[in-house]
Amino acid sequence: MNMSPVFSAEQIQAAAQALQQLRPAYRELLRFYEKIFIAQEASKAHVNLVPVQITSELRAIKRREKLPLVDVPDFSFDPQSARDLLLKICDIIQSHNGEMANAASAIVRGLDQEVEPFVFFGSLLKSDDAYFDKTAAALEIDKNALAFVAYNSLKPSLVLCAEQLSGYLKDLPGWEKGYCPVCGNFPGLAVLDQDGRRLLHCSFCWTTWPAKRVFCPFCEKTGGKNFHTFYSEQEKDLRVDICDDCKKYLKTVDTRATERIIYPPMELIASLHLDINARQRGYDCGMELMLPDVSE
Numbered sequence: 001m002n003m004s005p006v007f008s009a010e011q012i013q014a015a016a017q018a019l020q021q022l023r024p025a026y027r028e029l030l031r032f033y034e035k036i037f038i039a040q041e042a043s044k045a046h047v048n049l050v051p052v053q054i055t056s057e058l059r060a061i062k063r064r065e066k067l068p069l070v071d072v073p074d075f076s077f078d079p080q081s082a083r084d085l086l087l088k089i090c091d092i093i094q095s096h097n098g099e100m101a102n103a104a105s106a107i108v109r110g111l112d113q114e115v116e117p118f119v120f121f122g123s124l125l126k127s128d129d130a131y132f133d134k135t136a137a138a139l140e141i142d143k144n145a146l147a148f149v150a151y152n153s154l155k156p157s158l159v160l161c162a163e164q165l166s167g168y169l170k171d172l173p174g175w176e177k178g179y180c181p182v183c184g185n186f187p188g189l190a191v192l193d194q195d196g197r198r199l200l201h202c203s204f205c206w207t208t209w210p211a212k213r214v215f216c217p218f219c220e221k222t223g224g225k226n227f228h229t230f231y232s233e234q235e236k237d238l239r240v241d242i243c244d245d246c247k248k249y250l251k252t253v254d255t256r257a258t259e260r261i262i263y264p265p266m267e268l269i270a271s272l273h274l275d276i277n278a279r280q281r282g283y284d285c286g287m288e289l290m291l292p293d294v295s296e
Helices: 010-023 024-046 056-065 079-095 101-110 116-123 130-137 141-169 263-268 270-278
Strands: 187-192 199-200 208-211 227-232 235-243 247-255
Touching: 010 024, 010 187, 010 208, 010 263, 024 079, 024 141, 024 263, 079 101, 079 116, 079 141, 101 130, 101 141, 116 130, 116 141, 116 199, 235 270, 247 263
Parallel strands: 187 247
Antiparallel strands: 187 199, 199 208, 227 235, 235 247
């Protein structure tokens, strides 16, 4: 398993600018996410986590049964740093004047009341739809906007907790499953490194793990005529791996075909045209795409 690389604000800015030049249609969306990602990376320095403890007996069982280390509700998080980041994210949302601005304002007004940080972030980990339905109704906002702010505010805690948990996997001989070895979620993106290794990036905690080049993480089929790819001649650094057995797809960034800085969360955003293309062909990525309206 790989630790998440540390990115500076300058590197994230450079990654965003390069993508804006390549794909100008994403300019406003990338400007918005550039600020979100910089705030998230800066927040990591202020996160204080209680380490998640896993006994050797439980770890042995998990390995034998090919189970992830923890369930999502088991993640440790820092409610204070997440609360601070929430305020920054809501400020970023409001500055972009999209339809989510009113929702961001309502979340800030309800902070520590309808939106009590420990309960709010804990409910996200528990996938407590009833809580989000009730809170969104109380704030008179869309539930997806509430979930967007919750996840992005909590993300630094999730990434750092996953890194701590990855320490239990250092002597793992190899993880041949398609789901994350830490939390059990499916990958949201694949990256081919400079050596051609295929690394899967968890869609939830952003843990990375190596996988076979011809392998569907969703149904775990390898090879065969039902596993293939499509790409554009104008974007040789991007492709979509699709599986006709389970009708799922996964986007891939090939770092060997570009010299720009690759910041995986931004690559996920700046390739939405591939999601549209794949879905029009009848394939599904296995996760909901929730993006804010950041139009001026």
